[in-house]
Amino acid sequence: MFPFDALFVSPLQIGIIWGLLALLVILIVIRGPQTLVLSKDGKGKLEISRHALHRVLEACCEQVRGIASARAYVFRKGKLLNTEIRLKIRPNAKLDAIQGYLTQEITEIYHQNLGLKDIGSIEIKIVGVEPTESAF
Numbered sequence: 001m002f003p004f005d006a007l008f009v010s011p012l013q014i015g016i017i018w019g020l021l022a023l024l025v026i027l028i029v030i031r032g033p034q035t036l037v038l039s040k041d042g043k044g045k046l047e048i049s050r051h052a053l054h055r056v057l058e059a060c061c062e063q064v065r066g067i068a069s070a071r072a073y074v075f076r077k078g079k080l081l082n083t084e085i086r087l088k089i090r091p092n093a094k095l096d097a098i099q100g101y102l103t104q105e106i107t108e109i110y111h112q113n114l115g116l117k118d119i120g121s122i123e124i125k126i127v128g129v130e131p132t133e134s135a136f
Contacts, residue, residue, distance in 0.1 A: 034049060034050055035047040035048065035049050035050070036048050036049075036050070036053060036081075038114055038115055038116070039115060048114065050074065053072075053074055053114075054071075054072040054073065054074060055072075056109065056113075057070075057072035057074070057083065057085065057106060057109065058070045058071065058072045060102070060105050060106065060109060061085060061087065061102060064098060064101060064102065065093075066089055066090050066092060066093030066094060066098060067087055067088070067089055067090070067093065067098065068087075068088040068089060068090055068128075068130035069087070069088045069130070070085055070086065070087050070088075071085070071086040072084070072085050072086075073085075073086075077120060079118050080118050080119065080120030080121075081110070081116060081118060081119055081120055082120035082121050082122075082123075083106060083119075083120070083121070083122045083123065084123045084125065085102065085106075085122070085123070085124045085125065086125050086127045087124065087125065087126050087127065088126075088127060088128040088129065088130050089126055089128075089129055089130070090129070090130055090131075090132055091129060091131070091132055092132065095126065098124075099124050102122075102124055103122050103124070106122050107119060107122070
């Protein structure tokens with residue numbers, strides 16, 4: 001039979017293990033919900049998953065000429081939904097026009113399509129440049 005005394009040599013090791021378990025529980029509790037409630041009434045509620053919301057925003061971005069790919073991250077800060085869009089662009093992209101258009105479109109998606117009112121900042125970051133598409 002295996003002695004359990006060999007597992008925990010000192011009280012410090014026991015404290016570290018309990019601390020790591022407590023940290024894991026805190027991280028699970030603090031992590032935001034997997035869905036966002038869009039509307040709720042007596043008949044039921046309408047939710048959208050975090051992943052689906054990210055994909056909606058990414059699809060909107062990838063339709064813009066000059067953008068090769070997009071990654072969206074939506075996170076709640078207080079009561080506001082903040083958005084971070086990371087873009088890989090083409091060399092001929094007009095950044096100021098892209099920034100203005102995407103900010104307007106994302107705000108419109110939140111207000112008109114999803115019915116959300118508490119919108120925070122929309123940050124657009126350029127993280128890379130892709131080569132121009134070949135015309136075959």
